[in-house]
Amino acid sequence: MAIAVKTEGLTKNYRLLMHKDPVNALTDLNIEVQEGEIFGFLGPNGAGKTTTIKMLLGLTYPTSGQAWILGKPAGDIEVKREISYLPESPYFYEYMSGTELLRFYANLFRISGSAQKEKIEHLLKLVGLYNDRYKPLSQYSKGMLQRIGIAQALVNDPKLLFFDEPTSGLDPIAHSEIRDLILKLREEGRTVFLSSHQLSDVEMVCDRVAILNRGKLLKLGHLDEMLFGGSVEITASGLDASAVEKIKTLAKSVAAGDGLVTMSQDEGEGVGKVIDAVRAANGQILSVIPQKRTLEGLFMEIIREVNK
């Protein structure tokens, strides 16, 4: 599979007035995003997510390192025909209507005439704003502005989309609609580079994620691999009190009630020892379930570890 985004040693330092040392916004970022995947770009505020996106779009220049988009250097004007960007909380020219705004962006791609008309109609219907197409944007709600923002990002049929917090400040329905739209974009073969604080969204849609903190990449990989593993939950019955006491020395946690005993242990040899102990006490194993961590749990774990 071809690479949609690649960075090598991408670094950005800012010099601030009255500060002797530069601020490191991003340090030595090395990532690869495959074509056709939804790539989650996570991190707390100030992690360097938006700075990275701006460098990938050619809006900001790196202090060192390089980036390639669809095989060409970041910022290349030809590449910009095939990508799009939705910034966090975008603002558009308020005097324009939805149709006028899309016409403006279509003109920047030199899409004109009947092709433009059809494209605009299709996009307005896709994001559910067709009935509000003549309303000035000053009368649009935050959710509607976000949706017209997505429509402008689709005006050129992009191969690669950069979304910065696309669901920020939206109600649950709009949230779910945008999630579905992102999944649909992947089905159509597009690549989505999704920067977000909404970890539940990322968990639901992303194939791979990168976690950043204070400008440094902390973790990069497949979401499934990151979330699975960790601990295993074993449920058994038929254990008496002395057996439970013995298992407590082997398991990480033990909870007993209603004749059932639920034990958890980190993946590895420890799991086998707990199972052996249950069997030795003539207990019956009812289930052995590998526990899936939540992305939020993993994220907090990683950030806390680094901040220690």
Place this chain on the structure above:
Amino acid sequence: MTILTIAKTTLGEALRKKILNIFLLVAVAMIAFSVSFAFFSYREEITIIKSMGLGVIAIAGMFIAIVLGINLVPAEIERKTIYTILSKPVRRHEFLLGKFLGSLLTIFVNISLMSIIFIALVAWKNQWHPEFALLKGLLMIFFQLYLLSSVALLFSVFTTPVVNFFLTSAVYIVGSLSDITLAMSRGEEKNFIVKGFYWALHNLVPQFANFFTQNPLIHPEVVIRNEGIYYAQNIIYAIVYAAVLLIIAILLFERRDM
């Protein structure tokens, strides 16, 4: 095409800006108000209407050019509209030139609206004989504002609107006193550093004073020798000077982090 698209959007937004509309309305009201000086003789009355009209158009145009120019780039960055535009196949110089052209179109529309009322008023006072000579003065005002806009655009690439307002206004004031700075640089002052300072001020700051042609237009007895050459020189000066400022603005904007 891209430059025109951005220019049209800049014009559309500017024409809806309340503050610019207020400048326009006040200016139109003041031009109309000049008719009320009916207690002067006919000659004096027409002189006052012409003088006030051209003066009001120049001042209102100056405010419009500065207020528009100082916000051209910072407003786009603050609202993040620049991110969605420059992430599309738009080169930075196309964006900047589009914004500049948009501001010029806005100034042109505003000056034209004021001028129509002004010329109609003078024609009415002249028994419906329009004075097309006034168009020369209005043309000079437009090119003066064209030059002023390029100054505001240059500063808007790297300063905040507030700082830009004071910088552009200061340049306008110094440039409007270019006769004085010229006199000071040639005067009796012995200190060559002071003389050099005035020489630099006179030659480096745009000479806005050269575009004030009200006197010969209002008082027919004042004559500009080689009128065609005088106007042509000033127009060429404005075009070349603004082009240099635009090139500097583009070079700075190309390297700027958004």
